[in-house]
Amino acid sequence: MKNFKILSIILLHVYGLAYAQEKVKSNYDYVNPFIGTEKMGHTYPGATTPFGMVQLSPETNQVPMFKENGQYNAKTYEYCAGYQYGDSTIFGFSHTHMSGTGHSDLGDFLIMPTIGKLDLEPGTADKPHSGYHSRFKHSSEKAQPGYYKVHLEDYNIKAELSASDRVGYHKYTFPETDSAHIILDLISNIYNYDDKNVWTFVRVENDSTVTGYRQTQGWGKTRYVYFAMKFSKPFSSYGHKRYEDVSYNGFYRKFDQEHNFPEMAGKKIRAYFNFDTKKGEAIEIKFALSSVSTEGALLNLATEIPEWNFKQVRREAKAKWEKELNKINISTINEDQKEIFYTAFYHTMLSPVLYEDVDGKYRGLDQNIHTSEGFTNYTVFSLWDTYRALHPLFNLMHPQRNNDMVKSMLAHYEQSVHGMLPIWSHYANENWCMIGYHAVSVLADTYIKGNTDVELDQLIKASTSTSKVKYFDGLGEYMERGYVPEDKSGASVSKTLEYAYNDWCIAQLANAAGEKELEKEYLQRAKYYQNVFDKESNYMRPKLSSGEWRKEFDPLDTHGQGFIEGNAWNYGLYVPHNIPKMIEMMGGKDAFSDHLDKIFETPIEDKYIEKNEDITRDGIIGNYVHGNEPGHHIPYLYNWTNHPEKTQERVRMICETMYTTDRDGLCGNDDAGQMSAWYVFSSLGFYPVLPGSTDYALGSPLVKEAEITFENGKTLKIVAKKQSEKRVHVKKVTLNGIDIKGHSISHFDLINGGELIFEMK
Structure with missing residues (x-):
């Protein structure tokens, strides 16, 4: 009996350890693709690989670009990524999406499974059964990196999605029916207006293979996307419907082209493929993309997913994500911080995206194949x-x-x-x-x-050529006068400030090449920000081509004051390449620190919100707008004053209030990963205030510990001693036992590895 009790205790201990191990979450498990899918984050929850060419994700509404009266429909802005968490209707699953952008496009090749009477109209979300869309519940959704699942209630179909780099993989599990359909909608798009399609073409190669392409206009003036589509079982019949005048049809109606005719062409086409299914039977679809040709799409498909094995594709997508996410391992004060961090890290790897076939061919800017x-x-x-x-x-x-x-x-x-x-x-x-x-x-x-x-000379040639295109956005005036005049080009102050910074970057390349005269030229241009600084008002201010200041000037207004998506209080601080000089111009360190305080502590007045449609209350702290990019460096500017501790306070406050685990957990558009990159850097304790230099500005780490593995094989361990929610100030920073003087750290010191210690107080 005694031995039996001992054995029982041992078994319970073993089972307890096994259970504990099962509950340990990996970095992959902490990613929540639903963060940012509500309101203005503009992220999507669908399946993709790191930097993958296919982004296979649900579309939850069909919002027209223009209202019936011809006015722009502002609601379209909400659907830049095709998905809003507040919706309860799915219209289908398309293969291209942009993550977190402030403009919409893509949404190519929407696929929707249905059963029953064939309906090729999408219908409207407010009218169930008005078209092929389906209702769904979020409780049936699951999203992980490289995988998405949902139950389509109106058809009792389970939809699962995964992807390789260039191929989307669909798996639809049907009930028993003799009227199962797969709809291929070549009209649907995210930049949703009637004339987006220039032309579409679909070709039925055999009873399970379909190819084609779509040429569109929209935000991208002319865009070609080719596809190759394979079904896991033959379809019993197929057809299509054209949504434009077909009186010019070359066959003069000698054939029934809408049913089982192998070629479909037109500006607006919806195709369908019919099946019989048993209960619980899955129809799988491999859908490859190419910018080059259907031949390229077929090659991508055959190379990346040659077999029919959805689980394997999902495992491979997960492995790719795990490899990337495991480059940074962190411990945090609470679990929510891990979820926010790894979701942000995930979002930084959704773009730019791969844009070439497996043989290296791609369509270039000149629309030729390279x-x-x-x-x-x-x-x-x-x-x-x-x-x-x-x-x-x-x-x-x-x-x-x-x-x-x-x-x-x-x-x-x-x-x-x-x-x-x-x-x-x-x-x-x-x-x-x-x-x-x-x-x-x-x-x-x-x-x-x-x-x-x-080669350095190639970088310099491309950069200087770009900087001298006179007809680009006020650049000719900038080169001639040393500033962009507001009466010649809007947002003139913002343009002057950003051109000056860009020119400083070119000067760094010239310096590296030893081209002293070129360096001198661009360092002079880099000073042009001084030409839009008004000593009397103590602000960057719009100047006219006459050389006079524009009289109507409100430094708090965000509309028509020489700035784009900002005002003189916040955007006017954009001189990252010479912060000490900017501070001197504005009255010195203490005066500048006071100005930073005013930015964070003075609320934007309602009249400015109402006046400018681009502004919402999202992401705003006083006049600091974290939901927009021009101010992302501002919290770190205290490092150049007598109050660097305020950088630490502001950074931690922003990390803890502007990012959450909620579906609206991004305080503005993620902007192709920039918002998330800010969080990743700031959580680790440093930030690149001046890209083009080797320095990072130090802040206050949010993590307790982090271990970063670099591509050179070295590792950096970051430790925040005595870390807690209340300890936001940094007493001392050491790297490999050596005190860091000042408030910056070198890129090369970091990637050489070792231990970076923040002593919190």
Whole structure:
């Protein structure tokens, strides 16, 4: 009996250990793709791989770009990623999405499984059964990196999604029926207006293989996406419906082209494929994309997912995410912080996205087909946002991938008739969105940190060429006068400040090359921010082409005051390349610290909110707007005053209030990962205030400990001694036992590994 009791105790202990081990969550398990899917985060919950070309995700509404009276429908803005958590209707699952952007596009090739009477109209969300859409409950949803699942209630169909880099994998489990349908909607799109499609084409190759393409206009002026689609079982019949005048049809109705005819073409097409299914039978679909051709899509499909094994594809997607997420291991004060951190880290790896076939072919900016040589081509460069922290994070965590992105930007430059690096580009299109030429910041930051093998003269040539395109956004006036005049080009102060910073980046490249005259030229241009500083008002201020200040000026107004998405209080502090000089101009360290306090402590008045549709209450602390990028460096500016402890206070406060585990846990658009990159950096205790230099500004780490594994094989352990919610101030910082003097730390010191210790107080 005694032995039996001992055995029982041992078994209970073993089972207890096993249970405890099962409950240990991995970094992968902490990722919550639903964070940011409600309100203005503009993220999507669907399946993708790190930087993958396919983003297979649900569309929860079909909001027209224009209202019936021809006015722009502001509600469309909510659906930049195609999904809003507040919805209860799914219209289908499409293959391309942008994460966290402030503009909409993509949403290519929507697939929707249905049963019963075939209905090719999507219907409207407010009217159940008005079309092929279905209701769903969030309790049936599951989202993990590389996997998404939901139950479509109206059809009793379980939908599961996964993906490889270039192929989306669908699995739909049906009830027993002789009327199962898979709808392929080539009209549906996220930038949702009637004339987006230029042309579509679908070709039925055999009873289980379909190919085709779509050419669209929209935010991307002309965009080609090809596909190859394979079913796991033959369809019994198929057909399509065209939604435009077909009187010019070349067959003159000699054939019934809408049923079992192998070629479908037109501006607006919805196709369907019919099946019989047994109870619990799954129909699987492999859907590959290409920017080049259907042949390229077929090659991508055959190469990446040759077999029918959904579980294996899901496992492989998970393994890719685990590899990336495990590069940083953290311990935190509470579990929520881990969920926020790893979700943010996940969001930083959703763009830019892979943009080439497995053989290296891709469509270039010139709309010709190119082959990448010595690099992997990427697209979706939201550079006004991402040069600030996302690309610097890549230089820390993904240097080789960022090198490929630099080469992708240079390929864009080579294919540009303007002789310009990308401004905001996606899918072989330049959108010219926002201001500055921030690709030069990415080039300089990557070179200065030793992460590119591109010849320096090539970087300089592309950067200087971009900086001298006179017809671009006030740049000619900037070069001639030393500032952008407000009466010649709007948002003139913002443009002047950002051009000056970009020019400083070019000067760093010139310095590295030993080109002293070129360096001198661009250092002079880098001082042009001084030309829009008004000593009398003590603000950056719009100046006219006459050289006079514009008389109507309100430094708190965010509309029509020379700034874009900001005002003179916050955007006027954008001189990252010479912060000491900016502080001197504004009255010295104490006066500048007082100004920073006013920014955080003075609420934006309602009249400014009501006046400007771009502003909401989301992400606002006083006049500091964390929900927008131009101010992301501001909390760290106290480091250059007599009150660096206020940087520590502000950074911790922002981390703890502007990011949560809720579906609206992002305080603004994630902006292609920039908002999340800010959190990752700040949680670790430092931030790149000046991309293009090797320094990071120190803050106050949120983690208790972190271990970072770099691509060079070295590891950095970060320890915050005596860390707690109340201990936000830093007494001392040491790296490998040596005290850090000042409030910055070198990139090269970090990637050499060792132990970085913050002593909290």
